[in-house]
Amino acid sequence: MSDTPQDPRRRYSAPVVDGVAKSASRSMLRAVGFKDEDFSKPQVGIASTWSMVTPCNSHIHELAEIACKGADQAGGKGVIFNTITISDGIANGTEGMKYSLVSREVIADSIETVAGCEGFDGLVAIGGCDKNMPGCIMGLARLNRPSVFVYGGTILPGEGHTDIISVFEAVGAHAKGELSLIEVKHIEETAIPGPGSCGGMYTANTMASAIEALGMSLPGSSAQNAVSNDKKADCEAAGAAVMNLLDLDIKPSDIMTQHAFENAITVIITLGGSTNAVLHLIGMANTAGVKLTLDDFTRIGKKVPLLADLRPSGHYMMSELVAIGGIQPLMKMLLDAGMLHGDCLTVTGKTLAENLATVEPYADGQKIIMPLDQPIKAESHLRILFGNLAPEGSVAKITGKEGTHFKGRARVFGSEEEAQARILDGTVVAGDVLVIRYEGPRGGPGMREMLSPTSAIMGRGLGSDVALITDGRFSGGSHGFVVGHITPEAFDGGPIALVQDGDEIVIDAVVDTIELMVSDDELQRRRDAWQQPQPRYTRGVLAKYARTVSSASTGAVTDLPEP
Known part of the structure; x- marks a missing residue:
């Protein structure tokens, strides 16, 4: 039996040799569909996040099979494997959200x-x-092998232009007496019509847009409906694109550069993206060996405007942005204005500028993306706040509709559930600054999203009258005067652990400060009396996470290298 010719693109697969050493592995691969000719082909792993636990991922197995077909047709051998997913929308407001x-x-x-x-x-x-x-x-960055990311796509609007956030806010409106239980149930039954990720510029669509701007997905991947021929074509093209990257020996480290991350930040600012993008982009950059900090968001945010009238603070949904051309015309507009680095390499094997060269502008009359000279907000909505309450930084999403300054009295809670109950029963009133602490990466553990409290605040009509600050984080669907990611977190003895009911707190999203109006001497007295609480979990994945996770300001990663 002669040696099987080896494709030179096979850099990581075990070498195909004759003899007993490889007989077992070849036999096992035959059992999952390999034929003789497949052993000499580059193997393309197809990482599928398919799951029935959420509509965001319920269609992804079909997409994985299409991507596998694309790799096969381009001369590779696709191999599908699964990883996990959880559902934020289902877990929000519960202990499960800690995962x-x-x-x-x-x-x-x-x-x-x-x-x-x-x-x-x-x-x-x-x-x-x-x-x-x-x-x-992050997984692709660690491996640093030719790779393409595919977004599963956005959901279509529910009845009456509703989405998942409509359901959360309906709960608050019911508590205020503005919606009946029957009306809440109708919204719940019709807001999620099928597969796809939450329909506004929430975290899923934010991160999809960021990854396309980063160069790690094919042009257009971030702005396609989950159930569409365009999404199927995107998956098939992705399988083939990996084979092209193997030919060109282009790896994630060639694509995910400092300038590429700056492009991602620029695009998500113009789109009004989620505060979670700050956490995730810093975490992704950290994994890719790129130094990205909170200061980069401030630096870029001073020269990049908010242009998109998208939910949660705006009016339109991602499916409506898809209908007018997605984010490619926006990126072309930004490139032409000198706001993007056009020389960044992408998974097409071409530069960003080359990918955008033939992109046409949006049609006249569309109202979703404003022109650069008529922004919704002249500077970034993502505000990085420092002060004696957040000496290592915090993240706010201030579009301007909430105002840019808030002064109020602290109403302190030790958990999300405690705050939610007091919002719904009317204890929380205008002028309060809700302080929800011990919800950070280590203290929660897991840094839960405060979607239920922020939605209840909006539903009760207090969005302009109440602020909320936390060492946890927010859903991309949260809006209002909210500040999260406060570091150091309460569990580590950060100043947020020292706040008491009635303390005055001042938040200024123009000069980007968050201050507790208490004297240094008083804060020191409280600090001396503070004791770190016992960990909430001592075994299992949450305990391991709490022991290894870094600060939110460094991306809340669990593999931070030793200094």
């Missing part, structure tokens, strides 16, 4: 583990919900 951000690390770990063990030469990763997208990118 959400943790899942990002589990996904990155699992993609690295499977691909590293099996020796795939290239990868396609398909994600459809908040954490599995950055988790996929």
Whole structure:
């Protein structure tokens, strides 16, 4: 029996040799569909985040099969494997939400583990919900093999232009007496019509847009409906694109550069993206070996305007942005204005400028993306606030509709559930600054999203009258005067742990400060009396996460290198 010719693109797969050593592995691969000719082809791992636990990912197995077909037709051998996903929309407001951000690390770990063990030469990763997208990118960055990310696509609007956030806010409106239970139930039954990620510029669509701007997905991937021929074509093209990247020997480290991350930040600012993008982009950059900090968001934000009238603070949904051409015309407009680095390499094998060269502008009359000279807000809506309450930084989403300055009295809660109950029963009133602490990466653990409290505030009509600050984070669907990611977190003895009911707090989103109006001497007295609480979990994944996770200001990663 002669040696099988080896494709030179097979850099990571175990070499194909005759003899007993490889008989077992060849036999096992035959059992999953390999034929003689497949053993000499580059193997392309297809990382699928398919799951029935969320509509964001319920269609992704079909997309994975299409991506596999694309790799096969281009001369590779596709191999589908699964990783996990969780559902933020289902878990929000419960103890289960503590697993959400943790899942990002589990996904990155699992993609690295499977691909590293099996020796795939290239990868396609398909994600459809908040954490599995950055988790996929982090896994691809660790492996640094030719790779393409595919977004599963956005959901269509529900009846009456509703979406998942409509359901959360309906609960608050019911508590205020403005909606009946029957009306709430009708919204709940019709807001989610099928597969796809949450329909506004929430975290899923934010991260999909960021990854396309980063150069790690094919042009147009971020702005396609989940159930569409365009999305199927995107998946097939991604399988073929990996083979092209293998030919060109282009790896994620060639694409995910400092300038590429700056492009991603620029695009998500113009789109009014989620505060979670700050956490995820810093985490992704950290994994890719790129130094990205909170200061980069401030630096870029001073010269980049908010242009998109998209939910949650705006009017339109992602499916409506898809209908007018997605984000490619926006990126072309930004490139022409000198606001993007056009020389960044992308997964097409071409530069960003080359990809955008033939893109046509939006048609006249569309109202979703404003021109550069008529912005919704002249500077970024993502505000990085420092002060004696957040000496290592915090993140706010201030579009201007909430105002830019808030002064109020602290109403302190030790958990999300405690705050939610007091919002719904009317205890929280105008002028309050809700302080929800011990919800950080270590203290929660897991840094839950405060979607239920922010939605209840909006539903009760207090969006302009109440501020909320936390060492946890927010859903991309949260809006109002909210500040999250406060570091150091309460569990680590950060100043947020020292706030008492009635303390005055001043938040200024123009000079980007967040201050507790208490004297240094008084703060020191409180600090001396403070004791760190016992960990809430001592075994299992949450305990492991709490022991290894870094600060939110460094991306809340679990593999931060030793200094």
